[in-house]
Amino acid sequence: QKEVEQDPGPLSVPEGAIVSLNCTYSNSAFQYFMWYRQYSRKGPELLMYTYSSGNKEDGRFTAQVDKSSKYISLFIRDSQPSDSATYLCAMSRNGNNRLAFGKGNQVVVIP
Amino acid sequence: GAVVSQHPSWVICKSGTSVKIECRSLDFQATTMFWYRQFPKQSLMLMATSNEGSKATYEQGVEKDKFLINHASLTLSTLTVTSAHPEDSSFYICSAGTGASSPNYGYTFGSGTRLTVV
Numbered sequence: 102q103k104e105v106e107q108d109p110g111p112l113s114v115p116e117g118a119i120v121s122l123n124c125t126y127s128n129s130a131f132q133y134f135m136w137y138r139q140y141s142r143k144g145p146e147l148l149m150y151t152y153s154s155g156n157k158e159d160g161r162f163t164a165q166v167d168k169s170s171k172y173i174s175l176f177i178r179d180s181q182p183s184d185s186a187t188y189l190c191a192m193s194r195n196g197n198n199r200l201a202f203g204k205g206n207q208v209v210v211i212p
Numbered sequence: 213g214a215v216v217s218q219h220p221s222w223v224i225c226k227s228g229t230s231v232k233i234e235c236r237s238l239d240f241q242a243t244t245m246f247w248y249r250q251f252p253k254q255s256l257m258l259m260a261t262s263n264e265g266s267k268a269t270y271e272q273g274v275e276k277d278k279f280l281i282n283h284a285s286l287t288l289s290t291l292t293v294t295s296a297h298p299e300d301s302s303f304y305i306c307s308a309g310t311g312a313s314s315p316n317y318g319y320t321f322g323s324g325t326r327l328t329v330v
Contacts, residue, residue: 109253135319144218144305144321145256189255191319199246200307200319204255 104128107190107203116212120177124190124203127171131192131201134166136175139187139205148188149175180210215239216308218322225296225329233291233325235306241286242308247279250303250324262289296329303327 107124114120122136133152137145149164151157151173157164165174173192177184190203215238225231235245244263248256260276262268262283270276278300280292289308293300306322 107255109255137321142303142324142326144216144307144324146321147319199258199261200256202255205253207253 104201105190105192105203107205109204109206111207111209113209113211114180116180116182116210118180118210120180120184120208120210121174122176122188122190122206122208123172123174125170125172126192126201128192128194128201129168129171130194132195133193134164134173135191135193135200136162136164137189137191139189141186145189177208180208182210182212184208185210214320216242216306216320216322218306218325220325221323222326223328225327227297227329228295230292230294231296231327233293233304233306233327235289235291235308235322237287237308237320240308242289243286244309245281245283245289246307246309246319247281247289247291248305248307250305252303256305259291293327296327298329301327301329 105126135150136148138148139145151164151166154166154168161178163176187205187207189205191200193200217236247259250256259274260268260270262281264286268281283289305324
């Protein structure tokens with residue numbers, strides 16, 4: 102079983118729709134949970150991070166962590182064409198440690 | 213803040229030659245650098261972790277003699293792909309960390325290097 106599972110299927114949504122992404126993981130030692138956005142031929146950029154369980158909101162983005170279920174989610178409200186990118190979940194045991202990445206979801210927001 | 217500069221952004225080289233990729237932290241001191249490899253439509257695969265002034269720790273299956281990592285200063289790490297072959301063609305990305313506890317500052321990625329070996 103991989104440490105982090107993220108269904109890599111592409112996702113196409115119309116502009117204004119809610120995008121819902123999720124990952125599951127197996128390592129209960131993970132404490133930091135992150136979502137990265139990666140545009141084509143660019144390095145990932147940190148979008149959101151959450152420590153332990155709970156929700157975090159930043160503008161149109163909401164990250165949720167449920168440690169009891171080992172499940173994390175990212176929601177993008179009022180999606181825009183500029184949100185079209187690959188979204189990768191990542192997690193680590195502490196803030197310094199190496200990251201375990203999901204495979205990423207390619208999201209396309211259609212105008 | 214927390215900018216990581218990686219170059220070149222793309223490089224084409226002949227099979228059998230070596231290629232060096234540089235990763236610089238511009239406005240902070242990077243105690244730890246991570247080097248990743250990413251295949252098309254795949255996730256990032258960690259290749260190695262290097263701490264300034266010490267030898268890099270390679271992940272299982274990564275040839276340390278082929279992928280030479282040097283982290284000689286707190287602002288510069290290099291990855292040299294030696295005797296490159298077409299199967300080494302990939303997208304290489306570095307990530308720099310300060311050792312700070314917050315992942316906001318702990319994982320800043322470079323913009324990546326597209327290596328094509330012909």
